[in-house]
Amino acid sequence: MSLIRGHFEKDADKLAREYSESISFDWRLYSYDIAGSQAHARMLSRTGIISNAEGELIIKGLSQIKEEITQCRSTFKPELEDIHMNIEARLGEIIGTAAGKLHTARSRNDQVALDMRLYTKDAIEKTLAALRELRAALLDVAEAHREVVLPGYTHLQPAQPVLLSHHLLAYFEMLGRDAARFKDGLSRTDVMPLGSGALAGVTYAIDRESVARELGFAAVSRNSLDAVSDRDFVIEYEAAAALTMMHLSRLSEEVVLWSSAEFGYIILDDAYATGSSIMPQKKNADVAELARGKTGRVYGRLLAMLTTMKGLPLSYNRDLQEDKEGLFDAVDTLLKTLSVYPGLLRTMKVDREKMAQALERGYILATDLADYLAKKGLPFREAHAAVGRLTAFALKEHKGLLELSLDEYHRFSPLFDADVLQLNVAAALSARNVPGGTAPDQVNRALTEARQVLGE
Amino acid sequence: MSLIRGHFEKDADKLAREYSESISFDWRLYSYDIAGSQAHARMLSRTGIISNAEGELIIKGLSQIKEEITQCRSTFKPELEDIHMNIEARLGEIIGTAAGKLHTARSRNDQVALDMRLYTKDAIEKTLAALRELRAALLDVAEAHREVVLPGYTHLQPAQPVLLSHHLLAYFEMLGRDAARFKDGLSRTDVMPLGSGALAGVTYAIDRESVARELGFAAVSRNSLDAVSDRDFVIEYEAAAALTMMHLSRLSEEVVLWSSAEFGYIILDDAYATGSSIMPQKKNADVAELARGKTGRVYGRLLAMLTTMKGLPLSYNRDLQEDKEGLFDAVDTLLKTLSVYPGLLRTMKVDREKMAQALERGYILATDLADYLAKKGLPFREAHAAVGRLTAFALKEHKGLLELSLDEYHRFSPLFDADVLQLNVAAALSARNVPGGTAPDQVNRALTEARQVLGE
């Protein structure tokens, strides 16, 4: 018979009990639950709601339980439903009657809200550290390849030359926004709900502020009904995780593309590639494919929690129990993906020869030719049209743009002068000398700034 | 060093290996994997690709492994990545070199497609059985409450009286459509992919049809590239599961509403209700709330797999590994929810008094009054308007419609005769005597038909 079924006459149906239990996944909250209970007990004895002796007994007992769980010496009982009841029941075994006083001025509703917030705060810190680590890897690789030039793509068509480091810094920027989002979410997570009771507050003269301080929270919740039913912080973490995974899926797509035989821009280290069970020559970018695939999983977790919360009346409803597995999985998936990538990036080899060949293949300087004409006074749209005709001509002649003669250029515009023959990739890069552009000077400045940002 | 990394010089980075492993969840496929491998080995020896002795050795070895796993006597090795390699490596330990012949004319790509199809076929069978069981429970409860009348609602406002059994049969219909969808999906799942090799077919004269027959498949796949990259059957199961959970979320919402103090139409058995840790009087419909909450989870799994598959080039990509956990979870969640509900329904008590009181409270016969006037020749829209004014009058006078006098009726239309005073709930029910309507005759016929449908 469970602790809280005082007036129920029969035991829950086995299926129903199995359906309702959460201990199989919420045991992961144990350290947060115990930290929260200890802070609560300390406050209860400080305010005289329980005696000092009771308080000490409870706190010591909880420490013992924490050790037992950490050392895997405890067995959880599904019939006790959740981690909270398992811990409380074990406390009773260890310290006897006084255990029953721990839950004074508290409800499972504010207790589980507390545990989830402590867990999420922790997860955000770990996520920020992992994002930082990955940004550092991007920056290191970018700095180590300052001279490498890549065809920049739009629509997966070579468009204009860019520096590889400029390309990598684009991901540095994306992950920087991601970090900012997690930090923003932290401010709404960092709120202490204990004292909200089941829904309406508690009838004891507790000291919420001191509990918040002890547990490292920046604020206490302002409305008890909201506090026990608010899972915005879960959704907000998942939304930020979905965006981050989206960015990683883009990086992963490029890792897969670039390590293909056709692109050949990078060679993954054996440690990050997988063989085929039947085709020994394969060196598959499995890690990147998995990261790309796992993006769907995190999207699904976000959506699941949004759906679960839709249309729920206030305040606590058992639907909220669905918050846990989704969040745990989103956090695990994101952290693992962020953690596996730095090694992949640091160990991959860049084939600058392949990139150089690709630069020659396309008509990657066409825009520069149009700009050349425009700078000589031709309206941009006309310059664009002229170079379009010139490119079509070169394509037909199977020539690169740089292989055309001045005579041939003149067929398309009299504004072409001999200096057009000096156009090349390096010149094209240097010409994009605006803040945010791919000119080496700009990129070097961006690398320096990125290093400073990381140093903060 | 894993079996398939012949030409790799270093071992996979630990993080990368952990990131890639699937044995922690795909072990659940073991019985399907072994059944598939045994059928494959039998075919290989039947066609002379391996010797009979080798075939027998392999089959016997696999049976032993199955027993070991079923009895939890085996330990899976994460460094062997997945269930397929774990089983094959163990087979090598048991039977030696011959184990290396099992993978002849096969690739992990068609092997895992086979396992997933066997698993899904099984899941569909279990789902159909669980749906049948729940439909039987709905029907039993409906039959046991043939006389009970409920206010029918639109917009959560009492609209017209309906029989409780009519209401329950609405869910019977929904779940019937669900079953049909799973059956439809089965036809596309019931296709044997082995022989597709990695992507292009195999170079051995295998006999795909006999493998299909032995494993109970209705057909063999028609295109090897499609067969190794097709996960439609996973998504289709998840989509059908999402719709079923949607239906169950509607039922759950009604269980929660009806067991509220305000409605009070049903009393859940203690076995299916949960107490509060702080409010002993509470008897919460937690099981229904959980079912409603878990709807989001299944939606998320559907969406996750759709997202994962989006934009993947042919054929197999490692992203596909993400199919498993999502499907397993969708199946588990749906089956558990379907299984817990029959008991909840069968044990709940119906408070027909509360329903009767609610019928009196509303102006639930207003439509019947409008129909009364319309049948006397008043165009329906005018009849509707007249009854609208009459209802507004009754509301102001704090009277029910049945409490008005004939004089009062006459103020709103001269077409009202004395027989209007005989209007009542029973008459209103009987009047809806069209196929699909709530008249007792119609509902009795529907119950009989439902019983026949279940019997098939």
Added chain:
Amino acid sequence: MSLIRGHFEKDADKLAREYSESISFDWRLYSYDIAGSQAHARMLSRTGIISNAEGELIIKGLSQIKEEITQCRSTFKPELEDIHMNIEARLGEIIGTAAGKLHTARSRNDQVALDMRLYTKDAIEKTLAALRELRAALLDVAEAHREVVLPGYTHLQPAQPVLLSHHLLAYFEMLGRDAARFKDGLSRTDVMPLGSGALAGVTYAIDRESVARELGFAAVSRNSLDAVSDRDFVIEYEAAAALTMMHLSRLSEEVVLWSSAEFGYIILDDAYATGSSIMPQKKNADVAELARGKTGRVYGRLLAMLTTMKGLPLSYNRDLQEDKEGLFDAVDTLLKTLSVYPGLLRTMKVDREKMAQALERGYILATDLADYLAKKGLPFREAHAAVGRLTAFALKEHKGLLELSLDEYHRFSPLFDADVLQLNVAAALSARNVPGGTAPDQVNRALTEARQVLGE
């Protein structure tokens, strides 16, 4: 003052009315609404519920309204909320009082359910036709390129050679499953809801079967509460559309990849490619990119409707109004995408030279070498490992596998004989001579079967 607000004392707040109106999008249902109303009126007069004269007046009036709308000579009034009320009000203007009799034995709840089912049936027919057209295009292109060989990919790494027609037939299979799903859904859409009234059936002796026959429905709904709140058919269409878009997103990804400079396997016709506003040499596969991008839109529509339905109590709730825009958009998006693709495929040029070069680049015959050894008796796993070492050696020597000498082969296995030197792409293709495999014989058979399937 709107028709149905008899007892309301003030007019709806302007914002609320704007928020509630649906005429701005549900006008698209007009022809279905009128067809349904005409069938209803015919039945009403046939059963004597209204007079023949009234029936004819109504039917003629409705025909006139249909013409007015089709010819854009009508103005819809937002204050009349929806298409149903707009039509009924206009009917009143044309035929006077008799218009008020049309809504006899009907409610907007069953009326809108009818309209949506008629619309969806139509949409399914159009979708099946469009799928058929696209499958025909795939088949035509496949037949026209019977000899073309492509590197088959797994993990976007060249794996084994396949016929281009085999590759295209993979999509033929996917779209075939899609068609089957739409057909399956049709059986659940093809159900006539009229007669369900607001929720409980109607009080008139109507003839539902004859209405169903006249409107071409296969069955009448069996439960009125279900019939007015069932939107499964909307979700089911959207789920099938999501799967189809997923397949098209995969095709689109390949179109983008294959038309890239690096792959270069296909050249899109100018009609299906777009230029860049700044880089005249670009020829972007915009149509394919848009199709890939629109996949998300259809997923979103599916999810939206699943979310909207979650947790709604029976029967009709206004939330259901959200079914329309999502379905219309899913149908439009899918039909447009299906329609644009046949032309793109039929007009694209295949560069078989580029494919041939790519076949030489990889170690695409490695599996065949492993099979070679296995057929000589080496257990497959050992054969695999030997070829793995051989490939690694060839890679280091910068040689293709076919460039190795017999001596070099012998270093890795004594089982290699002179015939190993005869291995080539054509032989590798022919060797995969199993049903579903890429051997030319198998593919020719598959093409013939596909032609038959389409002919049915």
Added chain:
Amino acid sequence: MSLIRGHFEKDADKLAREYSESISFDWRLYSYDIAGSQAHARMLSRTGIISNAEGELIIKGLSQIKEEITQCRSTFKPELEDIHMNIEARLGEIIGTAAGKLHTARSRNDQVALDMRLYTKDAIEKTLAALRELRAALLDVAEAHREVVLPGYTHLQPAQPVLLSHHLLAYFEMLGRDAARFKDGLSRTDVMPLGSGALAGVTYAIDRESVARELGFAAVSRNSLDAVSDRDFVIEYEAAAALTMMHLSRLSEEVVLWSSAEFGYIILDDAYATGSSIMPQKKNADVAELARGKTGRVYGRLLAMLTTMKGLPLSYNRDLQEDKEGLFDAVDTLLKTLSVYPGLLRTMKVDREKMAQALERGYILATDLADYLAKKGLPFREAHAAVGRLTAFALKEHKGLLELSLDEYHRFSPLFDADVLQLNVAAALSARNVPGGTAPDQVNRALTEARQVLGE
């Protein structure tokens, strides 16, 4: 022949062109596009890239076009694809050749990124204003009903009494977090992308900072590749909108519940309720139902854009065109929902009698009894169990807790004294005197603070 198809030999296929056009929806960006172009032109002439005369001509021409569009005097041409090309082409008609110079040092890629950011910034401002307005309405209603007591619910079971104003303030809190999220997102939206060119920056010595200042941006983008492919700000708006809609769906659920006959806590004003076409007594909370239903729509839009972005390689791909309709719809839906609610709340009537009756019906003071015993020294768990038994007894006797005699109390614990008979709802409310609790003093303080927050 469109402006940018210089080297294409045929015109795009009609279907393809229709598929690709965006003018049918992106015309909504016109004012942002023109503002951006004018700032760009001003900068071009300021930096001498074009002449002052050209600059003035362009700016004046654009102003004229803006007026034409605003006054609906312009016709958009689908063959010009999008709003950008429509405006540029019209500019050419008005000012001739100089129009061709506007696109100097710019690409459609950075241009459309700019337009979308200007639109989103505007949308955020409007959203913040609408959130503020709704919070003000909640606060007004809360202040106007300071004395009203409501049964607080958990699991939709009456749990403990709460003040209605406390309940309303819970939504005030939720919407406050929503506002904070939009503000946080603004910081990442408020970044000026012009100067990023197609992907790599531009080759002119432009002044990005001055354009940013003129358009009111806080910063310029730091990486051109990122800037043209970043749609985080779209997703972030949609994610914040999804969360806000989730909160509104909860409020809507309560509006529907509370205006049901069974709860009866509120009566919606006729302006915000809708009648039934067949049941004149109905007064449906359609607006709330629609808001609840539209939640799915916004979730779908969020998911759609996440899906669209998944796995896209850098930089611009045409898939991104899918950002617009989804965002426009999410913004429209959210703004309309936020705007319709203040009127609904301000005009609804609260039936405090119904609430008072409901308070009596439940055993809503049970927790207070348990606390009573706990304060007398009984461990909370034992107190809880005793009250559980007492409640079960009262239920059986059909008595409320306040109807029990002291003798009866004593049967369950000797700790009950005469003062237990003084327990009542008012005392229970006052006892929850902790920050965030429902005690009148706490709620008054919270109302004051909320007023201050709004005043900022």
